[in-house]
Amino acid sequence: MSSVQPKVYLEVIKQINQMINEDQLVSGDKLPSERELSDRLDVGRSSVREALRALELLDFIETRRGEGTYIKSFGSYRLVEILLSFLLKDENTRKELTETRRIIELEALRLACERITNESVRQLGQFISRAKEEWSHGDLPVEEDYLFHKTIVESCHNRLLLNLWVSLVEYNKVAISRSLQREGRMPVSLSEHEEIYYALQNRDCERATMAMKQHLENSRF
Amino acid sequence: MSSVQPKVYLEVIKQINQMINEDQLVSGDKLPSERELSDRLDVGRSSVREALRALELLDFIETRRGEGTYIKSFGSYRLVEILLSFLLKDENTRKELTETRRIIELEALRLACERITNESVRQLGQFISRAKEEWSHGDLPVEEDYLFHKTIVESCHNRLLLNLWVSLVEYNKVAISRSLQREGRMPVSLSEHEEIYYALQNRDCERATMAMKQHLENSRF
DNA sequence: TTGTTTTAAGTGGCCAGACCAGTTGAGGTT
DNA sequence: AACCTCAACTGGTCTGGCCACTTAAAACAA
Numbered sequence: 001m002s003s004v005q006p007k008v009y010l011e012v013i014k015q016i017n018q019m020i021n022e023d024q025l026v027s028g029d030k031l032p033s034e035r036e037l038s039d040r041l042d043v044g045r046s047s048v049r050e051a052l053r054a055l056e057l058l059d060f061i062e063t064r065r066g067e068g069t070y071i072k073s074f075g076s077y078r079l080v081e082i083l084l085s086f087l088l089k090d091e092n093t094r095k096e097l098t099e100t101r102r103i104i105e106l107e108a109l110r111l112a113c114e115r116i117t118n119e120s121v122r123q124l125g126q127f128i129s130r131a132k133e134e135w136s137h138g139d140l141p142v143e144e145d146y147l148f149h150k151t152i153v154e155s156c157h158n159r160l161l162l163n164l165w166v167s168l169v170e171y172n173k174v175a176i177s178r179s180l181q182r183e184g185r186m187p188v189s190l191s192e193h194e195e196i197y198y199a200l201q202n203r204d205c206e207r208a209t210m211a212m213k214q215h216l217e218n219s220r221f
Numbered sequence: 222m223s224s225v226q227p228k229v230y231l232e233v234i235k236q237i238n239q240m241i242n243e244d245q246l247v248s249g250d251k252l253p254s255e256r257e258l259s260d261r262l263d264v265g266r267s268s269v270r271e272a273l274r275a276l277e278l279l280d281f282i283e284t285r286r287g288e289g290t291y292i293k294s295f296g297s298y299r300l301v302e303i304l305l306s307f308l309l310k311d312e313n314t315r316k317e318l319t320e321t322r323r324i325i326e327l328e329a330l331r332l333a334c335e336r337i338t339n340e341s342v343r344q345l346g347q348f349i350s351r352a353k354e355e356w357s358h359g360d361l362p363v364e365e366d367y368l369f370h371k372t373i374v375e376s377c378h379n380r381l382l383l384n385l386w387v388s389l390v391e392y393n394k395v396a397i398s399r400s401l402q403r404e405g406r407m408p409v410s411l412s413e414h415e416e417i418y419y420a421l422q423n424r425d426c427e428r429a430t431m432a433m434k435q436h437l438e439n440s441r442f
Numbered sequence: 443t444t445g446t447t448t449t450a451a452g453t454g455g456c457c458a459g460a461c462c463a464g465t466t467g468a469g470g471t472t
Numbered sequence: 473a474a475c476c477t478c479a480a481c482t483g484g485t486c487t488g489g490c491c492a493c494t495t496a497a498a499a500c501a502a
């Protein structure tokens with residue numbers, strides 16, 4: 001006997017996936033209740049729960065106590081985040097993280113040069129202004145820094161790439177604020193942002209890339 | 222009251238992760254049994270199972286009935302696979318996937334030019350030879366094709382990057398073999414591989430990159 | 443002693459049932 | 473019409489049970 005039958009909870013996941021496809025369910029729609037699934041698929045409720053919990057961990061679904069289970073949108077940031085939390089145990093991986101982030105951000109910038117909208121460019125400008133203002137008040141514009149970079153990656157209109165980037169950076173947020181706190185770093189960082197901004201305004205890929213390289217180099221995450 | 226206490230199964234995942242770190246457990250090591258975890262963490266066994274099933278789906282652990290639960294290697298390749306099986310319903314995501322893969326592979330190649338060992342270069346040569354041989358026998362050297370690319374990404378010595386690449390490509394294997402089956406594609410693909418191989422042998426980054434760009438372009442995954 | 447068989451303990455797989463804690467909506471009260 | 477109240481439903485969790493499988497110790501046979 002080697003007829004290893006697949007585990008029930010995996011079967012349930014398949015069924016749910018199929019259910020979504022057949023019924024054309026989209027993000028926000030409600031899934032049948034655990035009890036109903038258990039009934040309909042003729043499996044125990046615990047198996048249904050194992051399947052749902054796994055999908056929840058992956059951010060595919062969202063469960064609201066007392067209400068039900070809902071399909072989530074494409075916000076699977078947690079995916080890589082989980083991966084990293086299990087993977088990132090030594091110094092080596094940190095270097096890999098930085099390197100990978102650099103790659104993704106630079107390439108995203110390249111794509112953004114061709115795809116960015118005027119609206120997004122305008123936003124970038126705003127972030128710089130707001131950062132300057134905060135800085136003049138003596139505050140550290142960590143959030144603006146983050147949004148500046150994120151907007152750029154968003155502007156390549158590749159959600160997968162954005163997902164990866166967010167996951168990588170999320171993990172590094174501490175390092176970012178530490179970087180900005182370095183003596184004299186802030187003004188330089190700001191002018192680097194401006195340079196990137198101007199380059200993007202002119203869709204000057206070469207110049208933008210050079211500026212970003214410089215910026216990432218100096219930031220030393 | 223808004224003190225939403227975290228779900229138990231998430232807590233269990235945290236604990237397990239911590240357990241792995243503290244006890245310096247590595248891939249292949251055995252985790253405590255479900256009943257013992259349930260006992261030690263003072264939660265129901267069902268909660269433990271929900272946690273374990275979720276981790277299993279992510280390929281972090283492997284459960285063998287009658288034996289126990291074991292930590293798996295960094296083989297979290299299944300991640301994106303699962304993600305995509307749920308989300309790859311529109312053409313858009315497919316494009317993003319291809320684009321992201323292209324970026325990662327090209328940049329990995331750049332890094333590999335500086336970091337690749339002679340041994341790896343030799344292996345690349347072997348893969349080409351073997352592919353030629355198989356092809357002369359009338360077989361499609363899908364595996365060799367895959368290994369050729371994988372070895373290159375491995376040679377950048379960034380496991381995170383490798384993980385991402387494998388995740389993306391794993392999903393695309395079907396596409397790969399379909400690509401190779403295209404009339405007259407195989408010989409061209411082989412010669413493109415050779416060009417990359419020669420460039421890598423000479424650590425000629427520029428030439429290697431150009432060749433790879435060409436190759437990926439023609440492959441049309 | 444050695445090699446084989448049996449058996450018991452341990453483990454994951456799965457289920458049924460129970461209770462708690464939120465949410466919702468229908469029906470009654472004001 | 474606006475406001476309760478409460479029953480029904482939903483997820484969250486635990487308990488305890490039974491099955492199938494693995495392993496190793498114990499019993500047995502050579």
